[in-house]
Amino acid sequence: MEDQQINHSAIQVEKEEYKKQQRRDKLKQFLTISSPILVLILWEFLSRTGLIDHRFFPPPTLILSTLYQMGLSGELFNHIEVSLIRIICGFLLGVIPAICIGLLMGMYAPIRHFLSPLVMAFMPIPTLAMLPIILIIFGIGEFSKMVTIAISVFFPVVINTAAGVTNIDRIYVDVAKNYGANAKKFFFKIALPGSLPVMLEGIQMGQAIALLTIVAAEMIGANSGIGYVIWMNYKAFLLPQMYVGLVLISFFGYLFSLIIRGLQSKLIPWK
Template sequence: MSVEGAATPELPAPVVEALDAESLLGRHFYELLSVASPLALLGLWEASARLGVVDARFFPAPSGVAETFWSMARSGELWLHTEASLLRLLCGFLVGGIPALALGIAMGLSSLLRALVEPLIAATYPIPKSAIMPLLLLVFGLGEASKVAMVAIGVFFPVAMNAVTGVLEINRIYLDVGRNYRASRWQVFRTIALPGALPFIMTGIKLGVGLGLVLIAISEMLGAKSGLGYLIWNAWEILDVNAMYVGLFTIALLGFFFTHVLNVLERWLVPWKTR
């Protein structure tokens, strides 16, 4: 048997290359568009503020906000707040996301677990997360734990629910293949359920990160001494409108940045998904 040729990695076939080149072109075009639209909005805003179309006391020109942004960035103040928020976001994301992923996939695989847990999720999901902030403050106090818990709860729902859907959407034939090849429970999880549900899980993670940003800002407005939410709240109290916009803008930037990073991550993790 001569199998040496087959054992070494082969060059991708011409067909495959052509497909990749085509999708690469399309991808860059859409990336360009997604940068252009926020820039256009900023330009419009600047013009309106300068021409007095909008009240510059409430809607200061982006150039003025940029100036404040720059000085706060140079003094290190902005980074201090951003870092505090990011750290809470990360902790909350791990604390909420990992159990959500495990539970969601397990629920997708087990109809028993689904029957047990689904009503609980359905009942607790519609409760506005911001409405349980006082409860979290009672339980966890004014410190870091209440903020992390807030993000964790926010991230939990979209990740868990999308993981369940993701597993349920996996064609049954793949589970039959797993059984036919005598895959253990863990092997079914690792080789079928997790990769098969990954497109949905990524959607859940994206929603979770967005919701996490919303909730971190809210939770930092109550009893925090750092973070972007605190920055915004504090700016309101001292009526520093430019600083308030810096906070808002930084959150927007983070959202934009995370979306981009997660899209790249998704392309890397789910190379098999046709788009």
């Protein structure tokens, strides 16, 4: 009888504790959502009351309605489509060779020692600084934009992939060797899956860089795309339209990182 009493109160205590924990979690969620909303409200208020110049900082509601109007005319979707095609093609154009070369560099020390000075020499150069040369070589068409993105994505991915392979715990290499893995099996069973976590970090980084690069590249030498929308509207002093471009970049950046995070949990369920 008394035993049950004690048990009961113990449950009570834990129940209270659990409820507190849930309340704390709710608070955290609320804080996460509240900061962007707070900034938007403040912005709206300051802009509407004229405390900040509404020509430079148009209220968010105006930006949203501008987005809606631009969407209605259909032209906006053209720009989005152009930018997305450039990003996706350029991204693949950079990531695929980067993974191949990175794996080779990780697996074979001679290749690593031979190629790493080249990688180190080119890596610090901002891809945009190479844009003139890229334009000379590849012309002013779509392909040169894809190449620009590809180059900027290439370096973080190649470095992370190589590091991913070389950092595989020595004991797994011993296991593979002891159990008679040949080169092909070693590649598919040890090197590739073992380097995947670090490789995906590199791809995540590359994704962010790709977005930065395309917008800047479209500002400099293009007549379409989201970067172009921003630049042209700025020049024409159509600032709400310019902000629409910024909102779109923010949205796609978030979307891409969500996609890659989803890919991460799909590809490395063992982490």
